[in-house]
Amino acid sequence: MDLPQLYCQNLERLLADYTPTRLVVAFSGGLDSTVLLDLTCQYAAQHQLPVIAFHINHNLSPNAKQWQNHCQRLAIQLGCDFVAKQVEVKSTGKGVEEAARAKRYQAFEVFLEATDVLLLGHHLQDQLETLLFRFCRSSGVSGLAGMPNSRMIGKARLFRPLLEYTKTDLLHYAEQHQLIWVEDESNKTLDFSRNFLRHEILPKLECHWPNLYRQLIGTKEHCQDAASILEDMAQLDYQAAQVSPPAHWSKGLLVQPLSCQQLLQLSSPRRHNLIRYWLKRVDINITRPLLLEVENSLLMAAEDAMPTIVVGSGDGFGALRCFQDGLFFLPESLARWLPTTQQVEWGWQKHETIDLVGNGQLFCYQSGGEVSAAKLKGKTLKVAYREQLNIDKFAIPGRQGRKTLKRWFQEYQIPPWLRERWPLLVVGSELVAIPGLLVNQAFACEDGELSLSFQWELFSPLVR
Ligand SMILES: Nc1ncnc2c1ncn2[C@@H]1O[C@H](COP(=O)(O)OP(=O)(O)OP(=O)(O)O)[C@@H](O)[C@H]1O
Structure with missing residues (x-):
């Protein structure tokens, strides 16, 4: 059978469970x-499906515009639609x-x-390069399972229908x-490691082991099976180890915390597997040395030691911290933040929303709350943060004794990273209320009085 026939069969098999438009x-x-593109247009003609040739112009080469024009010409020649998208590439680490x-x-994805x-258009050689590349960079089993021939990409599906063909097959066809x-x-200059493997290493390996392709694909398939079992196991362990924190703890989190107790009951490899799986949900790849650090210094740390481990780099970055029984992943927005005082001009309308520069929003409702409107009348209300203030001990309605802010935060079990960024409503140096949490007795409303309520919403609700 020739390549177009094989390709059409292959694509038909891949698309069997989908009805793409x-x-x-x-x-x-x-x-x-x-x-x-050429083969896909043949397939699409048989199945009356529209084809879009989608070109990304990275603008990295002086020839970028010419390539884009060439792509457009070819797409028109083949009778398909053409879309080009310009992207700006900044080198990261x-x-x-x-x-x-x-x-x-x-x-x-967009x-x-x-x-x-x-x-x-990835082919067999790309797959082998990927495997060798990952092998040299201490990849785990899922990395050595190679590029899948199908996966989700955003809401859609991605396929690599040429993965079984060699570069030589494609060259002959072309x-x-x-x-x-x-x-x-840039194929020859930009990606040094890949090009080193492509030009220096793979040809020598192929010369020595004529069956190299088949052998490496065998290894890849073993790894694929192993990766799939590890994923199943991680899913089960994840279900058992997830902690559902009280709503006010989850502010700003992207992923549920894991129970430290549950983690410590697992064997070390299973624990590693679960932590990797958990962090993958927020696109973080954790290195083995960091995994060991999580185990040795974070999970084993004394309650009051509060160590932090920074994970990820470049685009994906965050910090791991423990609080009570939870191992938390704090995204960059939570892990790195410096408070700024904000003077709020309160309009005293029924509902007001105040933007807390980089720290979510504060909502004020007239009624249904615990703060007395009368006791605030004529006073300037400000939003400030803990480290900027020196607040005396205060009492709260329905509770015995006067306590410091720190003690109240502890009593309400607020994690330390939220204590420093929880907006405080103050008049002068006197605390009025901690939105959504408590109100100072001195500003509490009496029965039948006009009352105010305040709520703080931090961006990034817990989504995964
Ligand atoms: N600029 C781009 N615009 C659209 N798709 C791209 C672009 N660059 C790569 N791709 C897609 O990703 C596949 C793999 O890209 P990769 O860079 O690994 O290989 P390549 O050797 O550049 O591929 P090709 O020979 O098609 O240029 C390509 O076959 C193509 O389908």
Whole structure:
């Protein structure tokens, strides 16, 4: 059977469980995606499906505009729609190529509708490069399972229908059909590690082990099975170890905390597996040395030691901390924040929303609350933060004794990272209320009086 027939069969098998309304081909204009587009147009003609050639212009090369024009011409020639998207690539700690890849996938995600299928031109050699590359960078089993031929991308589905074909297969096809493609000179210069593997290492390995491709694919498949079992196990452990914190603890969190007790009951490899799985939910890859640090210094730490471990880098970054029985992942927005005092001009309307620069919003409602409107009349209300104030001990309605702010926070079991950013309503240096938590007895409303209530909402509700 020739390549177009095999390709059509392969795509049919991959799409069996989907009824896409559009086939979106990620089209760089290089050899692989040119073959991909040509073959996909043949498939689409048989199935009356629209094809979109989607080109990302990274503007990294002086030839970028010419490539884009070339891609557009070819798309028109093949009778499909063409969309080009410009992205701005800034090199992060992981290099230009990685930054370009991240931008590319972001752009795909934004463009795709739920019923679209995205097709990428990766082939067998790309798969082997990926495996070797990950092997050299101490990847785990899921990394060594290689690139999947199908996965979700945002709301849509991504496929790699050329993964079983070699570069030589694609080259033969392109030559036979007189396809024209562009040679991205950055392939030779930008991604040094990959190019080193591609040009220096793989040819030597192939020379020594003629069956190398098949062998490595065998290893990949073993790893795929193992990764799938580890994922199943992590899911079970995750269900058992999730802690549902009180609503006021979850402010700003992206992922539920894990129970330290449950984690400590697991074997060390299972614990590692669960923590990796948990952090993957927020796109953080944790290194093995950091995993050991979490185990040795965080989970074992004394209650009052409060160590913090910074995880991730570049785009994904955050901190791990323990509080009571919870191991928390604090996203960057929670982990790094400096308070600024804000003088609030209160309009005394029925409902007001005040933007707390980088710290969510404060809502004020007239009625249903515990703060007396009369006792605030004529006074200037301010929003401030704990470290800017020197507040005396105070009492709260229905509770015995006067206590410091710290003691009240402790009594209400507020995690330390929230104590410093919880907005405080003050008049002069006197505390009026901690929104959503408590009110100072001196400002509490009496029966039948006009009352005010305050609520603080921090962005990023707990979503995963
Ligand atoms: N600029 C781009 N615009 C759209 N899709 C892209 C772009 N760059 C890469 N892709 C998609 O990702 C696939 C893999 O890209 P990668 O950079 O790993 O390989 P490549 O050698 O550049 O591929 P190609 O030979 O198609 O250019 C490509 O085959 C293509 O489907």
